[in-house]
Amino acid sequence: MQRTQTAVSMLPYLSFCEVGKKYGTFTAVDNVSIDIAQGEFVALLGPSGCGKTTLLRSVAGLVAPTSGDILLCGKSLLAVPVESRDIGMVFQSYALFPHMTVAENVAFGLQMRRLPKADIAGRVAEALALVRMDPFGERFPGQLSGGQQQRVALARALVTRPRVLLLDEPLAALDAKLREAMQFELRQLQQQLGITTVFVTHDQQEALAMADRVAVMNAGRVEQFDTPRVMYDEPATPFVAEFIGQMNQWQARLVERGRDGARLACATGEIEVCKVHADVPVGGGVAVMVRPEKMEVRAQNGQAATGNAVCGHLKGVMFSGEKTFCYVETPLGLMTTVMQNRVTGADLGLASGDDVVVTWRPEDTVAFPSA
CATH class of the missing domain: 2.40.50.100 (RNA polymerase II/Efflux pump adaptor protein, barrel-sandwich hybrid domain)
Structure with missing residues (x-):
């Protein structure tokens, strides 16, 4: 699992191609087209109801787009079953199984893939060490702090060695100081692994601090997709100018x-x-x-x-x-x-x-x- 990211390739790795999603007459995502490079950390930023989570969940296969396509390494994901997409996801609620230990939670995805027990044990230990939770493998989620639960959820997403990591506001439940510390840790870990990551947040400072590029969404559309510095100093629309800072x-x-x-x-x-x-x-x-x-x-x-x-x-x-x-x-x-x-x-x-x-x-x- 240890691999170091030295530079981000700008060739498209994950592509949203005119993606749209409607619920009846309501348009949640409206003709979104963006390309994400391999190893890039991208934030989807916007107010509640702007479509960012719908877009994220469409990559995981939890939402089926009404129109358009999503490509990973040039191949469409739309017909690929959820369990075969090779995607890791961390939810806002962490979604840990309360009746399982930390180690059992992390091992769950590997067990579903029917890996040998010895391989599972080795990879669980590696994943827990990566997020500095190896001393807590026998504890249950209810015995952990919010920050520790977040680390376990991250280990569970990473242990399958996914091609893309999806993060749905995973820091929202943490207090301000812990949230700031976890921003740094999560970004350092992503750079260490070199894993392509898409991160949903409504927190402007969080997006600017963590992402290589930020896609600001409004009413289902991407108003600007750029580096944090360019977006802050050269906003493309009045909405971006007022929403960022x-x-x-x-x-x-x-x-x-x-x-x-x-x-x-x-x-x-x-x-x-x-x-x-x-x-x-x-x-x-x-x-x-x-x-x-x-x-x-x-x-x-x-x-x-x-x-x-x-x-x-x-x-x-x-x-x-x-x-x-x-x-x-x-x-x-x-x-x-x-x-x-x-x-x-x-x-x-x-x-x-x-x-x-x-x-x-x-x-x-x-x-x-x-x-």
């Missing part, structure tokens, strides 16, 4: 489009941006978005705002340990800025009621056509 947002109008950027007119004057969607004509309306950590706030000191800046009134300052949040009322609406206390220190020299200026850079500004 936070955004300050206001309305403006396109004044001029140039080679290196564009000028927009808003309620407080003109601002510069580096990119405006190609569909926006000069004079057309745009929704302007800037992330809170891309903005800076300082005392106004009687100075007028120039460039990408807006004057405002500081409504509140919230210290949260590693970060400080400032909430500023401006003519463009309420704006939030976030600063790392490692850089700024906890004392910003600002207090509620102060007149302040909020500034940001053109390259940190995203502009989409107004809805």
